[in-house]
Every structure is written in structure tokens, then in C-alpha cells.
Amino acid sequence: MAYISMKTSLQRRAVKATALALIAPLLLSCQQPSDKVVIKPAPEQEMSVSHPNGKPIVYQMFTRLFGNKNTTNKPWGTLEENGVGKFSDINDNALSALKSMGVTHVWYTGIVHHASVTDYSAYGIPADDPDVVKGRAGSPYAVRDYYNVNPDLADDPAQRLAEFEALVERTHAKGMRVIIDIVPNHVARRYASLTYPETSFGLHDNTEVAYHKDNNFYYVPGQAFDVPDIPENLTPLGGEPHALADGKFDENPAKWTGNGARAAKPDVNDWYETVKINYGVRPDGTFDFPALPDALRGKAASQHVAFWQDKDVPDSWVKFKDITQYWLDKGVDGFRYDMAEMVPVAFWSYLNSHIKIRRPDAFLLAEVYQPHLYRDYLQLGLMDSLYDKVDFYDTLKRIMQGTGATSELVTIQQQYQDIAPQLLHFLENHDEQRIASPDFAGDAEKGKPALVVSALMSASPMMLYFGQEVGEDGSEDMGFGDPTRTTIFDYAGVPAHQRWMNNGKFDGGQLTDAEKALRHYYETVMHIAATHPAATGDYVSLHQSSLSGESDYSEKQLAFARWQGDDKLIIVSNFDAENTVSLNIVLPPPLQQSWAVNSPLELTDLLTGRTLTSIYTDQQASVALSLPPLGSAVLSVTKQTSK
CATH class of the missing domain: 3.20.20.80 (Glycosidases)
Structure with missing residues (x-):
């Protein structure tokens, strides 16, 4: 709001x-x-x-x-x-x-x-x-x-x-x-339903008390509402003359303002155009x-x-x-x-x-x-x-x-x-x-x-x-x-x-x-x-495993994997606005085990259509790719190649 x-x-x-x-x-x-x-x-x-x-x-x-x-x-x-x-x-x-x-x-x-x-x-x-x-x-x-x-x-x-x-x-x-x-x-401040008048808030309130459980508003008994002091840059209608723009508003007794301010004259930083609804919470x-x-x-x-x-x-x-x-x-x-x-x-x-x-x-x-x-x-x-x-x-x-x-x-x-x-x-x-x-x-x-x-x-x-x-x-x-x-x-x-x-x-x-x-x-x-099934599937971060590798990967990049059943995504984003980065995204062992990775993966970037193949060496899977400034890749695993 x-x-x-x-x-x-x-x-x-x-x-x-x-x-x-x-x-x-x-x-x-x-x-x-x-x-x-x-x-x-x-x-x-x-x-x-x-x-x-x-x-x-x-x-x-x-x-x-x-x-x-x-x-x-x-x-x-x-x-x-x-x-x-x-x-x-x-x-x-x-x-x-x-x-x-x-x-x-x-x-x-x-x-x-x-x-x-x-x-x-x-x-x-x-x-x-x-x-x-x-x-x-x-x-x-x-x-x-x-x-x-x-x-x-x-x-x-x-x-x-x-x-x-x-x-x-x-x-x-x-x-x-x-x-x-x-x-x-x-x-x-002036709520009144024209469509169903009988439903209006405050219609049956006891305005002589600050609070009652079934009052819809909180009140400042005995005090009338006073319009806050408005700075020149916020003058109503930019200072254009208007019959009602007179620094006054008829509300007696004053109601608490929407943000909970209890003064009859709220501050300009209060939500002075609104009044607080009472939900049965005492002052x-x-x-x-x-x-x-x-x-x-x-x-x-x-x-x-x-x-x-x-x-x-x-x-x-x-x-x-x-x-x-x-x-x-x-x-x-x-x-x-x-x-x-x-x-x-x-x-x-x-x-x-x-x-x-x-x-x-x-x-x-x-x-x-x-x-x-x-x-x-x-x-x-x-x-x-x-x-x-x-x-x-x-x-x-x-x-x-x-x-x-x-x-x-x-x-x-x-x-x-x-x-x-x-x-x-x-x-x-x-x-x-x-x-x-x-x-x-x-x-x-x-x-x-x-x-x-x-x-x-x-x-x-x-x-x-x-x-x-x-x-x-x-x-x-x-x-x-x-x-x-x-x-x-x-x-x-x-x-x-x-x-x-x-x-x-x-x-x-x-x-x-x-x-x-x-x-x-x-x-x-x-x-x-x-539409992609993996978007509502499981998640694993690839951030820490990729930080530890030898590449440009840093705290300006983020990599993670999402999957559901056979639908698997590796997502990488580069927040660096100036530099193209060469990255090595490392799949941690638990993810390799979950995906049953035992050979290189064929990948397609759903953002660009380019294809690439992951690296699989010494039972460790990784993806080498470059990203331009502010670039991302959403890599779909299309298939796993044979060893």
C-alpha cells in the first residue's frame, strides 16, 4: 500500500x-x-x-x-x-x-x-x-x-x-x-455505502466511548477531527481552488487514523485519509x-x-x-x-x-x-x-x-x-x-x-x-x-x-x-x-559447490537446480552488469545421485536454444558455460549420454 x-x-x-x-x-x-x-x-x-x-x-x-x-x-x-x-x-x-x-x-x-x-x-x-x-x-x-x-x-x-x-x-x-x-x-475517512446503506461501517457505533467490541471504529470522545498540517508540496489539488479544500473536515468525534494514530489531529505522515477498523482489540x-x-x-x-x-x-x-x-x-x-x-x-x-x-x-x-x-x-x-x-x-x-x-x-x-x-x-x-x-x-x-x-x-x-x-x-x-x-x-x-x-x-x-x-x-x-514441470518441483542450490571450483563464479552469480521426475533444469544467472563470465557449475554429489548422473548430460538452453554437453570426470559432473553481462541460462537436461 x-x-x-x-x-x-x-x-x-x-x-x-x-x-x-x-x-x-x-x-x-x-x-x-x-x-x-x-x-x-x-x-x-x-x-x-x-x-x-x-x-x-x-x-x-x-x-x-x-x-x-x-x-x-x-x-x-x-x-x-x-x-x-x-x-x-x-x-x-x-x-x-x-x-x-x-x-x-x-x-x-x-x-x-x-x-x-x-x-x-x-x-x-x-x-x-x-x-x-x-x-x-x-x-x-x-x-x-x-x-x-x-x-x-x-x-x-x-x-x-x-x-x-x-x-x-x-x-x-x-x-x-x-x-x-x-x-x-x-x-x-467518510465511508458510506450508497449501494447498501445498511451495511455501512460505524452506522450503529457508540461514539461516546473510545472502544466497544461491536463498534467498527475507535474514537477520540469529545474531540473533533482536525486536518493535519499539510506541507506546500502536498497541498490538495496542487493549490487549485475547490469549494471543499478549506483545511477542514467534519468528523466529530474524531476517529483513530488508519495506521493506529490516536490523536484527533493526525500527523501528515499518518494515513490521515483513512480510519482504523476495530476488530475487537481493546486499546x-x-x-x-x-x-x-x-x-x-x-x-x-x-x-x-x-x-x-x-x-x-x-x-x-x-x-x-x-x-x-x-x-x-x-x-x-x-x-x-x-x-x-x-x-x-x-x-x-x-x-x-x-x-x-x-x-x-x-x-x-x-x-x-x-x-x-x-x-x-x-x-x-x-x-x-x-x-x-x-x-x-x-x-x-x-x-x-x-x-x-x-x-x-x-x-x-x-x-x-x-x-x-x-x-x-x-x-x-x-x-x-x-x-x-x-x-x-x-x-x-x-x-x-x-x-x-x-x-x-x-x-x-x-x-x-x-x-x-x-x-x-x-x-x-x-x-x-x-x-x-x-x-x-x-x-x-x-x-x-x-x-x-x-x-x-x-x-x-x-x-x-x-x-x-x-x-x-x-x-x-x-x-x-x-508451464515447465520443474518450476514447481524440487530445489537444490549449486552456489557453494560452484564457488569452490576454478572459474569466474562469484557472489555476482547464482546457480541452482530444479526438477520434477524426468524434467530437470539447471539455472544460472549473472548479475554482473559489465563482464562476461566463464563459469563451471558443479553438481554436488547428492544431486548427481538423485539424478543418477554417471555420464555427460546433453543440455538445451530454453532462453536461447543453444545446446551444450556437461563434463563428467572422475565421477564429478559439471557444466562449463559463459554468460554475458546480465545474462542467464535455463538449461534443460534433454538426455544423458552413454559413457
Whole structure:
């Protein structure tokens, strides 16, 4: 989730860290890591488990931006000036292009109706106050009506829900599934469902007390909300006059802010456009709901449902259960949960078990940034997958920037071996800097070895962010959001992506030769990840054995093997951006024994089509190859030659 315009990655991370620190007292009693689970790092040659359903490939599409053909890009520009993508822009050509990259799930970001400054009063939608909206188009993580969709996205806002349902049908027709966001921790400052008013959060709250179990919000009794002091560079609408942009917002009593800040006047770095949802966690951190027994760890959804069946749970729990069931009715196939760790694990057991009882194949992906909580959210909270950001992504980013060692990835893979198939890999998303941005790598080519490693090192799901595959650099400064990340707050066109979109043909007709080559590379790698049996099979590192050999192999290269049955891959990536390297990849004895290697192997590189033969000397197998700067090889064992 992106919350405020921060100029460095460190500052942005600090915003989330601050939010977790603020909310931690509310959660300590209900989601401390279990002391019954002791994970011992496995030996390097030990093999990982396979993903039970194959490898999901998730494509995050920021829906408002994806189909926009307008190239004006005026800072703080209106919808009319800068344009906006519609549901109808996501046509069969677009969906076929995603399918060609092996995509199995499309995460349509920004679908649910959220706060925005754009005027839809003609459709009975009251205007939002710019003083509590970030940007002009607004943050998709400030939801104002969970039972409808963003009117920006519809050709006819009055028919917006029907237009979304048609998109769901088009996506399903292409053999892909639909994911949308659920933001359980907070809602827009002025949440009010127009579709089903009786479901609105806070409708029956006792606002005279700070806390009550069945209140949906926390309150600051006796004090009215005061808009934070906004610095000049974040002035609403860039300073453009607006009837509601007066530094005031009517909320009395004040509610706690979304990141857990309890002051009636939040700080500008707080998530001041949102309010915190109450899940029955008292302000002192104790809770008003039954403790989730550790005996349910790893148990079937039906057992979780049975546990909760006769329990008195907080009202907010029931509201979110009804919300997710509603979207399942609309054909949605899963959810991406924003900042899931700020909500008790017990709630996730309740919510996700009700989803899984109805849709066992629903894909439930969560944003969790505290690795010591991973197993609780997976095994007790019934998540299918969690972001592998804090360890895997952050380490891979340092390697791409030339400051990290590839052996760190080997250690991480060992550390999470038991849950690796459930830790989603990615190189970009709406919160992270674009690879091509100067503050990250400055060159989309530097993402190529990282793509191979991220997509193939684990049986885990893999996620791509729209525009990543053509080297989008996120350089546009559109108003509230900061450059290096494509804006999620304002109306904009996304230049490299628009060149691929080619006025709705989605055929890459305007791409440069370099952009075409990059997208082809993504297609090739993701096709392997999505379809090759070894991609969900066993894993063994070849890093240490290859470091000990006499070659250029160093901490700038990474080699590993993946296999399932007779399908065997040896993957090697070179993160050195300047040098061609001559490598000798050594197969350790346990792998040779598992593969029954007793003679040279014939290998085909699935990235280039070249063939080569391994070396087999004195019962030791190795592969000699050279890789160019930022080059990779995905070597398929085609057959074993005779001695």
C-alpha cells in the first residue's frame, strides 16, 4: 500500500514501520509467534516441497492507468485533461497478451469504490473532500463503498458494476482468474455505502466511548477531527481552488487514523485519509474475541469454520465476511489483502475459512512484512500466499544494485524452505520503485537475471506489475505521488506501457526495439515458470559447490537446480552488469545421485536454444558455460549420454 509522497525508499519504509509500531499494542496478545513452531534451517542440498496447485502467475494491473491512451500527463490534471482507463479498454487483445506471459491471475487494483475528488454527484455520489483525499484520483486504499466499483472505470458510471462483471467474464473466458483488493485495516475517512446503506461501517457505533467490541471504529470522545498540517508540496489539488479544500473536515468525534494514530489531529505522515477498523482489540492490546487454538494450525477450513460457528465475534468480522462473500457472488476468484498483519490472525481464520468453504480454489494473497509472523498467517490465518518482500525482494534489490551477495538468497531459501511455495516473489508492485528508475537500478536490463531467479528459484507464485515487462521507469511527477513509482493517486498515462498498448491494439506496435526485446524475454521466462514441470518441483542450490571450483563464479552469480521426475533444469544467472563470465557449475554429489548422473548430460538452453554437453570426470559432473553481462541460462537436461 502506498500512503504518502515519500522521496526515498527508506522514508517510505519508515512510514509503514511507524504504522506497525503504533498498532502493535493492539495485536501483541493475539498474534505472537507460536513457541511450538521451531524451524531449523535445512542443509543446502535438502529439497523443497512442491506447490500443490502449480505456480500461480499474478499480473497486477493498476486498472485506472492500464487502458488510458491519453499522453498529456499534466501534474494534478483532471480526468478530462489526463484521461483514465476504463473496464472496456481491457479487451480481448489485452487479456490474450497477458495469457501469453503465462498469467493465471489478474489482480485488478483499484476496483472497489474509493474516495476521489472527481465529481460524480450527477450519479448520486456525494463529492469527497480534497482535504482527506490523496491526489486527485485518490488512493485505492481509502475505500468508501465496499459494495460497488470505482465510477472512473465505467463508460456509464450508473452501470459500473455491470461493466465490471463483464470484465470478470472476459477474463474468465481467457482462462485467467480475477483478484481484487480487500483493505481490512482501514476505510476512507467518510465511508458510506450508497449501494447498501445498511451495511455501512460505524452506522450503529457508540461514539461516546473510545472502544466497544461491536463498534467498527475507535474514537477520540469529545474531540473533533482536525486536518493535519499539510506541507506546500502536498497541498490538495496542487493549490487549485475547490469549494471543499478549506483545511477542514467534519468528523466529530474524531476517529483513530488508519495506521493506529490516536490523536484527533493526525500527523501528515499518518494515513490521515483513512480510519482504523476495530476488530475487537481493546486499546490496551487485550481482546474481546475467543483465542484461536494452536491446534487449528494447518487444519482444514471446515475445522476453522466449526470452531467459530458458536462464537460471539465482533461486528467488523461479520461485515468483512459479508463483503468477501458478495464479491465471490460477482465471480471474483480471490483477494489481495492490504496490510494484513495489522489485523489479528484470529480474524483471518474466521474470514478465510468461510471463503475456502465456499471456494476452495480461491487465491488469498496477503501483505505481511514481519517474517516471524509468516507461519501464523499461513497456517492459522489460512492465507495461500504472502509477499516475500522483507527478505527475498529486499535482498534481490541489493544484488541488482551491486551491494548484495547472491549467497544471501541461498540462505533465505533455506530459512523458509517449509513455506517457500507460499511466499510470493516479485520485482515490482505499486509500492516499490520501478527497476528502471534511477533510485533503483536505472536500467530495466538489470532486472533480467533477477527475473529468472525470482521466477524459477522457488515453487512460489510470481507477480508482475503492469509496465514492468516493457521497462517502465515511473519518472512522471503527477502531483501527490513521487517519481520512481508510477502514481496511484492521480490521473496519468504510463508512457512505455502506452507504447505497448498501441492505442488499444496491445501489440507493442510503438515499442522501441529494446522494449520489444525486453517484453519477449519476459514472455519466455514467464512461460517457463508457468508451464515447465520443474518450476514447481524440487530445489537444490549449486552456489557453494560452484564457488569452490576454478572459474569466474562469484557472489555476482547464482546457480541452482530444479526438477520434477524426468524434467530437470539447471539455472544460472549473472548479475554482473559489465563482464562476461566463464563459469563451471558443479553438481554436488547428492544431486548427481538423485539424478543418477554417471555420464555427460546433453543440455538445451530454453532462453536461447543453444545446446551444450556437461563434463563428467572422475565421477564429478559439471557444466562449463559463459554468460554475458546480465545474462542467464535455463538449461534443460534433454538426455544423458552413454559413457
